[in-house]
Amino acid sequence: AQSVTQLGSHVSVSEGALVLLRCNYSSSVPPYLFWYVQYPNQGLQLLLKYTTGATLVKGINGFEAEFKKSETSFHLTKPSAHMSDAAEYFCAVRAGLIQGAQKLVFGQGTRLTINP
Amino acid sequence: KAGVTQTPRYLIKTRGQQVTLSCSPISGHRSVSWYQQTPGQGLQFLFEYFSETQRNKGNFPGRFSGRQFSNSRSEMNVSTLELGDSALYLCASSLFGTGTEAFFGQGTRLTVV
Numbered sequence: 001a002q003s004v005t006q007l008g009s010h011v012s013v014s015e016g017a018l019v020l021l022r023c024n025y026s027s028s029v030p031p032y033l034f035w036y037v038q039y040p041n042q043g044l045q046l047l048l049k050y051t052t053g054a055t056l057v058k059g060i061n062g063f064e065a066e067f068k069k070s071e072t073s074f075h076l077t078k079p080s081a082h083m084s085d086a087a088e089y090f091c092a093v094r095a096g097l098i099q100g101a102q103k104l105v106f107g108q109g110t111r112l113t114i115n116p
Numbered sequence: 117k118a119g120v121t122q123t124p125r126y127l128i129k130t131r132g133q134q135v136t137l138s139c140s141p142i143s144g145h146r147s148v149s150w151y152q153q154t155p156g157q158g159l160q161f162l163f164e165y166f167s168e169t170q171r172n173k174g175n176f177p178g179r180f181s182g183r184q185f186s187n188s189r190s191e192m193n194v195s196t197l198e199l200g201d202s203a204l205y206l207c208a209s210s211l212f213g214t215g216t217e218a219f220f221g222q223g224t225r226l227t228v229v
């Protein structure tokens with residue numbers, strides 16, 4: 001069964017510092033991986049996704065993530081944090097083998113706080 | 117291009133009542149999935165509809181049901197509400213299914229008192 005573990009429920013960084021949010025996955029098939037962001041009282045917004053091909057994936061708002069099969073990881077990074085990055089971030093993996101019997105399995109989320 | 121629209125944004129219901137939530141997907145998307153988000157359980161998959169047919173279901177009791185109309189709009193119904201049903205209910209729209217690129221609505225915040 002597919003699963004996702006996000007290491008650290010809370011991460012705090014200073015404005016301008018590197019953002020690193022960790023995600024490890026478990027999947028018995030080649031994974032499709034996603035990062036979503038959620039601002040207060042909002043839905044989820046897709047930041048980036050990995051399906052196949054290039055392992056370094058660039059997303060919106062300056063975020064990127066690298067798929068590392070050997071480490072079963074898909075960590076999210078941003079070189080320089082901005083106050084507007086404060087939000088909750090969710091890593092997700094596609095679960096299910098057959099199209100039509102698939103769903104997204106989410107990690108528990110990481111709340112990112114940016115200190116001025 | 118309009119995004120995913122969920123109505124209403126907020127609801128307060130009493131235990132034992134039933135509730136219906138609505139989701140209008142992005143134009144052209146035939147897949148609508150529903151997720152429940154709570155502080156304790158996180159984001160959990162409820163079910164997915166594709167072209168008016170439910171094709172995947174999560175581990176929720178039968179009190180949770182849904183349907184999809186020919187215009188791809190979907191409704192989710194919860195009967196005999198319990199306090200534990202208080203949650204943010206999110207709808208996700210996608211072309212091919214929730215395991216691919218999914219776009220989420222802003223959610224409906226349901227409070228059961």
